[in-house]
Amino acid sequence: MAVAIAVRVRLFARLREQAGLETEALEVAPGSTLADVYESLRRKHSALEPDRDSVRGAINQEFSDWDATVSQGDEVAFIPPVSGGC
Amino acid sequence: MRYDVTTGPIDAREMEAAVTHPGAGAICTFTGIVRDNSRGQTVTHLDYEAYAEMAVPQMRHIGQEIKDRWPGARVAMAHRTGKLEVGEVSVVVCVSAPHREEAIAACKWGIDTLKESVPIWKKEHAADGTYWIEGDTAKPAS
Numbered sequence: 001m002a003v004a005i006a007v008r009v010r011l012f013a014r015l016r017e018q019a020g021l022e023t024e025a026l027e028v029a030p031g032s033t034l035a036d037v038y039e040s041l042r043r044k045h046s047a048l049e050p051d052r053d054s055v056r057g058a059i060n061q062e063f064s065d066w067d068a069t070v071s072q073g074d075e076v077a078f079i080p081p082v083s084g085g086c
Numbered sequence: 087m088r089y090d091v092t093t094g095p096i097d098a099r100e101m102e103a104a105v106t107h108p109g110a111g112a113i114c115t116f117t118g119i120v121r122d123n124s125r126g127q128t129v130t131h132l133d134y135e136a137y138a139e140m141a142v143p144q145m146r147h148i149g150q151e152i153k154d155r156w157p158g159a160r161v162a163m164a165h166r167t168g169k170l171e172v173g174e175v176s177v178v179v180c181v182s183a184p185h186r187e188e189a190i191a192a193c194k195w196g197i198d199t200l201k202e203s204v205p206i207w208k209k210e211h212a213a214d215g216t217y218w219i220e221g222d223t224a225k226p227a228s
Contacts, residue, residue: 012137013207014218017228054220058205061140077137077205081220084134084141084165084206085197086118086176 005030005072009041014080015055019045028070034059035066037076055080089145090164091138091206101162101180109158110182114193118177120170125224127212134167134176137205141165144204148196152181156192159183163196165206 004027011019019041028037034057042048049055057064058077070076088104090096102113120132149161162180170176179196183189208219209227217224 010137012205013135013209014220014225014227016135017218058137058140061137061143063203077140079137079205080207080218081223082201082203082205083208083219083221084136084177084204085201086120 002030002072004028005032005070007037007070007072007074007076009037010075010077012077012079015049015078018047018049020047021045026076032070033067034064034070034076037070038066038078041078049080087146087149087160088162088164089142089149091136091141092164092166093168094166096164096166096175096178098175098178098180101164101178102182104162105160105180105182107160107182109184110160110189111184112186112189113180113182114186114189115181116177116179116193116197117175118197120172120174120176122172124210124212127214129172130211130213131172132170132176132211133209134165134170135207135209136165136167138167141204141206145200148199148203151199152192152196155195156181156183156188159188159192161192161196163200165200165204167206 056079181193216227
């Protein structure tokens with residue numbers, strides 16, 4: 001069994017500025033959830049938004065629950081409240 | 087059906103042409119424009135950022151739901167990204183339908199849903215500073 005799986009994390013807007021990066025390759029334990037990935041990212045980038053309730057997660061371009069499990073090679077995105085339109 | 091996230095200008099007339107067909111008696115087009123004020127402050131310009139790989143599929147979901155809710159509707163949506171000046175078009179939602187009631191209702195539902203679920207963000211450059219707009223709140227940007 002793999003000891004770690006690799007995911008590609010993408011950050012946008014205010015979260016991107018807080019972390020100072022758009023994308024990061026992250027290794028997490030097999031069975032990790034979206035919430036685990038976010039906490040792992042926060043350990044590396046302490047300026048990242050602490051209030052997870054104001055953030056939504058997406059796996060492979062689909063909004064997903066915080067307890068959804070990530071898989072090897074997934075693209076994981078953390079999405080602050082959106083403000084498209086005018 | 088056309089769904090675009092683009093750095094170039096949006097041509098609403100071209101989108102109307104894409105949804106028109108002989109069975110469509112009405113086309114409703116919503117055009118969103120950069121306004122010169124927000125929160126009581128003068129706005130100089132906006133920067134829009136998108137997660138384009140997800141924004142386009144989210145627009146497609148909205149278009150599909152419009153077609154399910156309003157049979158016969160055809161949909162085109164486009165959102166611009168990058169730096170936009172006051173008066174420039176940021177978003178266009180265009181719906182054709184057999185009759186005006188459906189076209190207007192579907193177009194309103196389309197822009198309202200886009201604003202809730204499509205991963206695009208607005209950074210506002212205003213007289214009192216620079217802010218990320220997140221839903222109804224403005225948070226200072228770096």
